[in-house]
Amino acid sequence: MKKYSEQMHIFKRFLVFCLVAIISLRISAQTSDNFFTHEVKAGETLYSISTMYGVPVERIKELNPSISESIMAGQSIKIPRKNKVSAVRHIIQPGETLYRLTKTYNVSAQAICDANPGLNADNFKSGTAIIIPVSTPENSPAKDKVPECRQMYLVEKKETVYSISKKFGISEEELLAANPKITSKKKIKKGEYVCIPYSKDYVKPEPENKVLFNKTEPKTEKYATIKVAVILPFNLSESKPSAESMKMIEFYEGLLLAVDSLKSQGVSTDIYAYDEARHIDDILAHPMMKYVNVIFGPAKPDNINALADFADRNNIQLVIPFTSKEGVVNNKQNVYQINPPQTFVYEKVYEQFIADHSDDNIVMIGMNSKNDNEEFIIGLKKALEAKNVKYSRISFIDFDNLPSLLKRDGRRNIIIPSAGDQHTFEMLNYKMATMDTLRNYTINMFGYPEWQTFSARNTKNIHRYGSTFFTTFYNLQQNHATDAFNRKFKNAFKRDQIKSYPRYAMLGFDAGYYFIKGLHLYGNKFADNQDKITYQSLQNPLKFVRPNNWSGFLNTCIMFVNYKENQTISKRVF
16 A cells, blocks of 8 residues: 555656537439449548548448459549538649639639648649638639729829729729729829829739749747646545556656657747646636647547647647547647547558568468458458469368468468457467468468457467467567657656556657657747657657648557567568
8 A cells, every 4th residue: 555655656757737511522323312423543441531521430331332452543433411510622624723713713813722621732732632721612702892902102293093094904893893882083192102003904823823922821830848738537535556557657757758848859848737627618718728838648538639630729739549430520620639540540451461462372260260350351352462462362171271272482371360369360370380381381471459469379370370469559578669768768657558458658758759859949930840750669659650741640650560480570661
């Protein structure tokens, strides 16, 4: 009990708690009351299309029962309409400019840029989808405006509306329209200024995209001190923190260690921590919240929308560390989601797997387990078929027939079990170990993130077959950086980290270091300079991309971790 009290004292010493449709797409489209048709472009996935239109992947699948998990360019798919539409989706046409869009939709360049924070002069290209912040062009007619002045002219003695209009080659009506204060052709005085409009025949040169985009860019603002808010369910009112509360505490402690590391580099940071056990509105009502630069949290999915809206209104970066829920970044411009949705992860894994193994002999083994990852396997099959990559299938019941499916022609034999749990893996490896004939083949296994949690005896089996698994987080044990962090954590908090996957303290360190360093270097231009932030992650590699021009950011990093037969481990980050 004494040890626990000491731990909590150390934690509380650091932690500061406050009490406190109409869709207008210029594409060839067939429409109905409930859907419109989208033509798939090169590089698009079901996930990217779902985020583009703000509809779940499952809804798209429901409308398109015949499509595969891996869609192809040129394919037409139905997109469900939303009942309420606050903006127009527009596909930039060849020759279109930002200026022309302002005239077509009667909306300012600033409004278009605000609605599409990922849009710039370089990616303003034909085929790019953007949001126009109006209901429809028809419902937003251009209003009559006073003509734009070519110059202001000082009236001289005896000059009249007639003489001035002739002098500048415009009609009297044009001059009067530009100067509503002149109520009569006779009422014009020496010494007053009049607006000389462009003639009706004058064609004003369109400003270049770069000019308009530069005008909408905010001035660069650096932050002397990075103000950080952490909103997580610490639940310190509990007599003894639960396992989940301790994970949140360790995330925070890892973030504190990142702050300490950056302090030695001259980075000043203020941290404000709030217990998510309180009502989110009470937290957001605290006066300090409007002035922070970045928020880490929440952990509770029900609080995401409220925090995201608050972050957008106050131009605060919101980093969501835990949820992998789909749609989190849709129409939330300042949101950063660290854990990408499963749909996105699978699509990226399929793409990289095919790039690595399209020439290999692929064999899938149905383990007939309650833990079978059916969604992953079904998606992989469809992705392979879409790329005309051959594969074989065999049930574990018929495992003795596996040699008949293997090759000895120089190709690798890639074995993919349908389940990634430890019990299934042990069954498979036991069966493989009893078959002497398998020694005559080059066999590599491909599997799942769960493999990194296996015990030492199973790790040996993973090494035996040169196994590779995909994951979004991984920490190399017995690594210099890992060892240094573990020592630093224990010295600071007088205990070892919780043995969990992922390690929450490392996640807090990676996220804290990346965002605080980036905000220190680039201030309010952080979002535009993320690719310049250099940081070697301990566990969670970070590279954020907007799924579309009007959304927030999604961490796109996945890893392939390879346990080599020589007992070494390597990882590739994509």
